[in-house]
Amino acid sequence: MKAIKDPFNRPIISLRITITNRCDENCIYCHHDGMVNSKDEMTPEEIYKICEISKDLGIQRVRLSGGEPLIRKDIVEIIEKISKLNFRDISITTNGTMLEKYAEKLKDAGLDRVNVSLDTLNPETYKFITKRDYLDRVKRGIVKAVEVGLNPVKINMVLMKGINENEVKDMFYFTKEYGIVLQVIELMESENCDDSKFNAEYHYDLTSLEEELTKIADDIKTREFMQNRKKYFIDGGEIELVKPIENTNFCKNCTRLRITPDGKVKPCLLRNDNLVELLSYMREGADDEILKKQYIKGINNREPYTHEKED
Ligand SMILES: Nc1nc2c(ncn2[C@@H]2O[C@H](COP(=O)(O)OP(=O)(O)OP(=O)(O)O)[C@@H](O)[C@H]2O)c(=O)[nH]1
Ligand code: SF4
Numbered sequence: 001m002k003a004i005k006d007p008f009n010r011p012i013i014s015l016r017i018t019i020t021n022r023c024d025e026n027c028i029y030c031h032h033d034g035m036v037n038s039k040d041e042m043t044p045e046e047i048y049k050i051c052e053i054s055k056d057l058g059i060q061r062v063r064l065s066g067g068e069p070l071i072r073k074d075i076v077e078i079i080e081k082i083s084k085l086n087f088r089d090i091s092i093t094t095n096g097t098m099l100e101k102y103a104e105k106l107k108d109a110g111l112d113r114v115n116v117s118l119d120t121l122n123p124e125t126y127k128f129i130t131k132r133d134y135l136d137r138v139k140r141g142i143v144k145a146v147e148v149g150l151n152p153v154k155i156n157m158v159l160m161k162g163i164n165e166n167e168v169k170d171m172f173y174f175t176k177e178y179g180i181v182l183q184v185i186e187l188m189e190s191e192n193c194d195d196s197k198f199n200a201e202y203h204y205d206l207t208s209l210e211e212e213l214t215k216i217a218d219d220i221k222t223r224e225f226m227q228n229r230k231k232y233f234i235d236g237g238e239i240e241l242v243k244p245i246e247n248t249n250f251c252k253n254c255t256r257l258r259i260t261p262d263g264k265v266k267p268c269l270l271r272n273d274n275l276v277e278l279l280s281y282m283r284e285g286a287d288d289e290i291l292k293k294q295y296i297k298g299i300n301n302r303e304p305y306t307h308e309k310e311d
């Protein structure tokens with residue numbers, strides 16, 4: 001089926017499901033992906049059902065995230081089930097602490113690729129950011145993911161003023177060595193946690209980095225259906241900038257819908273005031289038609305978080 005468009009003419013082609021809020025790290029900037037806390041997680045069957053409906057409604061790509069998705073003991077079973085639906089792409093965003101153990105099993109189960117959150121290669125800075133001493137484990141996990149053929153492997157690096165803003169070069173060399181894509185991410189505020197003080201202290205504007213990369217890149221591409229993000233190809237390596245702040249093109253080209261860990265359709269990462277119930281309907285025995293109506297209600301609630309400014 002052709003992708004459904006939201007009221008702002010954005011086709012909805014990708015789905016991100018937060019399968020848990022639990023995590024084994026405690027990062028200083030964590031907003032648990034914009035979620036309120038929930039202990040009620042969906043079963044593999046329920047996740048499958050949501051994916052089945054999504055496929056019927058034109059979704060092509062599915063990503064599982066958290067919290068930390070690999071903390072779920074049934075993560076391999078979940079991937080096995082979803083992979084039966086033949087999406088174009090199934091991916092996971094993980095902190096990597098358990099990746100060494102799971103990479104091969106996940107690949108065999110049908111996982112295509114993985115994004116690993118890693119902001120620094122400095123052990124002390126890593127401890128400061130995550131409150132854990134897992135850097136070596138994470139690095140081993142990343143190498144393992146490359147070895148078993150998850151492709152591409154990406155590193156998500158959130159830049160923070162006074163913490164790691166000078167480490168992009170080091171991280172780039174590390175990623176280049178292993179054929180990994182480096183995604184450099186601007187620190188974002190979220191609506192449901194009061195982190196404005198934190199943001200004021202640590203927010204680092206990526207504009208100067210963007211200018212520098214534009215000067216030195218051998219080639220630059222734009223990801224049209226992925227928030228118009230820019231990709232910079234440098235000396236055989238690849239850097240992508242995730243720069244949502246004061247960037248109206250970012251939201252204008254957002255094609256991603258989300259599902260919360262308690263099974264609600266979430267139209268935008270940064271909002272919690274327009275969620276639509278899905279799982280509760282499913283648990284009450286609603287048929288596919290009703291579930292699809294709920295899903296489409298979620299799509300219809302979508303609006304760009306950052307609008308273009310009017311003159
Ligand atoms: N504002 C905003 N930021 C997002 C969105 N999706 C991802 N991000 C940011 O991008 C980071 C990386 O997200 P991932 O889910 O790992 O992957 P991705 O980069 O979005 O997706 P791929 O490039 O397809 O792998 C997140 O931690 C967010 O900071 C979104 O829909 N809106
Ligand atoms: S690894 Fe992710 S979910 Fe876990 S604390 Fe850090 S940012 Fe939050």
Ligand code: SF4
Nearest residue numbers: 251254268269304305
């Ligand atoms: S902030 Fe909302 S609308 Fe903007 S890119 Fe993120 S999810 Fe999409």
